[in-house]
Amino acid sequence: MRNTVRVALVSLALVSTASLITSCQSDPDIDITKLGLATDPPEQLYNQGLANMKAGNLAEASRKFDSIDKQNPFTEWGRKALVMSTFTKYRLGRNDEAVATGNRYLKQYPSSEDSAYVQYLVGLSYAKQIPDVTQDQKPARNTIEAMQKVIDNHPKSEYVEDAQAKIRYARDQLAGKEMQVGRYYLERKEYLAAIQRFRTVVENYGNTNQVEEALARLVEAYYAMGVQEEAQTAAAVLGQNYPDSKWYADSFKLLQGGGLEPRENRGSWISRAGKKLIGA
Template sequence: MNFMRLPIFPFIIIALLSGCASNDKDFSDNADQEYAHAKQLIEEGEFGMATKRLEKFDSKYPYSKLAIQSELMRIFSAYKGNEFVLSETMSLRFIDRHPTHKNVDYAKYMLAMSYYQQRTSAEKDISMYKSSISAFERLIKEHPESAYAESAQNRLQSLYNILAEHELIIGKYYFDHDRFVASANRFQELVRLYQTTSSIEEALYYLAASYAKMGLKRDARQTAMILKHNHPNSPWSSKSEQYL
């Protein structure tokens, strides 16, 4: 992913510049110099070195007025350096320590993105998919006007699509092996959670078919009617007419 193209980067630049402009006499020049050094490393793409430098900064200057900006910058450098577990950990810590900070929405977005980047195949493990969905949903709910909300919504939809397809594959496997209770449960879950995905039409058809196979004609008919009403032009709607 070309992370630099996301709306977060301008904020980073502004935050860093404003931080470098700080000239508070209560803090030594060394803090300013170390912070500026880490900033330069990021600008040069040396994210691993920058992350280490910022870790040292956080340890040496925990009460600096640059400390919060340093935390945010460390999240960014860890993420850009593909240290997603670290960016996850740092994001969680920032959210816990600064729940009302004006840039906490950024930390919540980076938490979700850190989960997002740790995904494996949905067939193997969906835990990071669910963690990412939960984090994106939290960001959108708590910060609907955030600059990151639109990106979060787009990521959410892509995750919904993947998990809906995963549920569809499993449900069809059960259906094809005459395990109709199990298939109905899968299709019910898909219909409940993933209404905005392209898998919904096929799931409704197979849910109706599963009910029919179990002798639940009324449920099959109601499901087929929902499919026909919501997706009248779908080929799955036409196919479900046998259950009406």
């Protein structure tokens, strides 16, 4: 009985294969590499993928690793292939795919030996998508979230230092976006709206490259509104933290033109925020 079943299955497989081959031959537009017909053992496919990577053929390497993932899910070879698939997609600039593959790996193997590296690759894939400050900064927020997981979940990994650098860059982009919008309001004399944006930078992004200008713009906005005490406080905090800044020189000149000088009101929100800026 077993022999009969085996013969029947083999015959069915041969018929199916012959039909598929005939179909492929009759349609020259069909790419057989996309039909999932690869039957090489996962170890062989994996080594082929590595060889293609070494030769600089990342697209073919990615296809090899994807084949292992599809044919051998939840196996050790499948796990290793997911890591390499994430890497090759990142290197190919297919960042959304790299994020999706990496997140699938992290969901399946959260405590594996390669989870720190894959989490780092996810963060890098988001970082590659960060646009200039005139556009939506969702990729910057995603970068911060992904890289913070590297730091929190893998504090001893070799990727922490660069993860921190990528977070700083992403935060600077977020602060830059706030500054762009703030300047827009300032130019239109919508001072309260502008102040809110600059305040966000000073309070939430005090260790970015944008904070000096944010303080100077606060001087400008408060001065234009006639709120002299806050303008003087912003200038004083700017001078305390960045005495050599051109922004401080401009703010000092602006106040001096109105017969004022930098003077800190310690009850101001600017003064409280300024204490966190020292040493930034």
